[in-house]
Amino acid sequence: MLQVRQASVFFEQGGGRIVQALKRVSLDLPTGGIVMALGASGCGKSTLLNAIAGFLPLSEGVILLDGMPVERPGADRGVVFQKDALLPWRSAADNVALGLEYAGMPRRERRERAEALLRLVHLEGFADARPNELSGGMRQRVGLARALATDPKVLLMDEPFGALDSQTREHMQDLLVEVWAKTAKQVFFITHSIEEALMLGTTILVMLPRPGRIVAHWELDFVQRIAAGEKAEAVRREKRFGALHDEIRTLIHAGEQVGSVQ
């Protein structure tokens, strides 16, 4: 269980101006859920993810993972980055095995586990390909497999499909649902796509900027139903899906308007 309690982040910008990127954010990430943090750029969703990952210290507040405070990056929180942060000189399998290598797993075992993970993300046969021989979507799949390799308690996804074309993006969303259903990982996922948030989230958090804060949240069941075999297309055409989409969009737009006046 990951808990964020009263997390605030202040940045100092040029000229000594202080900006509040996150204002007293509290949330619980339930085990086995997918929490989607949704909002326009500048709403603090990346700041929140970076703080949970341990890349960024909090100004105030605390983040607890199973009761222990989170202070630095660690293998208990896997991260999938927006831009592929793969090592270009390593093959796909060696990239996936990086965390296992750090943990001191023997080579043979590492390779087997990496190949199993590549199968999980449908990249069997690409174990020895270098990242520059793979497409953008395939690289993100390697990134997902790599983050899963150390069997983290939480999977943090930083707009991982944002740079992909819409076709690839849909495939990746299907894949994530499939992987999530198989591994029952707890996922924290940030996006600026309302549709993506609705398709993938068991919980949606809507965040607004200046200062970054959570203004609303919904519990959903679309993704559970898709994971159980319902057609994604049918779910997307549902009335409730459309109504929520409109409601969230109105909320985000209103928040942006207020922000731009300030």
Add this chain to the structure above:
Amino acid sequence: MTLAAAKDKDQDQATPAGSSRPNTVRPRTYGLADRPTLAISLAALAVLLVVWELVTRFGLVQSLFLPTPGEVWTQFVAVSTDGYAGATLSEHIGASLLRIFTAAVIASSTAIPIGLAMGLNRWAKGLADPIIEFYWPLPPLAYLPLMIIWLGIGESSKITLLTLAMFAPICLSAQAGVRGLPVERINAALSLGGTRWQVLRTVILPGALPEILTGVRIAIGVGWSTLVAAELIAATRGIGFMIMSAAQFLATDVVFVGIGVIAVFAFTFSLGLQLLERWLVPWKGPQ
């Protein structure tokens, strides 16, 4: 649609013998865009040789100042077999190569760790920066007398001079290599549980390697250009010494032989390091 598809297929496959090759095109660009320049370079060299031959054959320039290509070649053969100034050409070359290699090894093994540390650590950067920034713009000839006063006229002063000249480009490039690394890669490694040392070994060092190799290539070039200065110090062997010695006797043809030998070796080294780069960093291609 079918027509376009058929054309694509043609270009994917090697065109079979006999069939007409399609007119392939490339986007208009500024600059070179990887178009081959070898033929042009060879032609330019040939023109230069012909002009040299004509200028000397018709006596436009005295042979004392500019010997004919033939004379230089004859002298090259003579120096190779009989030697010049007490040593054969291969002995001169060997002495110079040994100095450059020794200096390159010492410079790389100190400059790479120091450069990496300067890219990573505030203290390392703060301590080393003023020293390097102070000495590296100096021409080696300017601190050559100091080397002689401190280290004498033996091999150590020559190798130290070369090492100092090679140190800065390698150190600065290692530092630049660290700075150019995307922060996501470091963060990714840390969130996979990597310790500082593991991240250094698996992410930072290989990531900075392309820059480091470029630095070594520049350093070897600097080494060759410092060589003549280094061999001014009471040397009895070395290509630089041979050139300086020949100049005192106005043996212009031997000077040309020496220059030619340095040019060929410097070019070969540069080419060899480029091949090494391609072998060590094959990922540094089009993404």
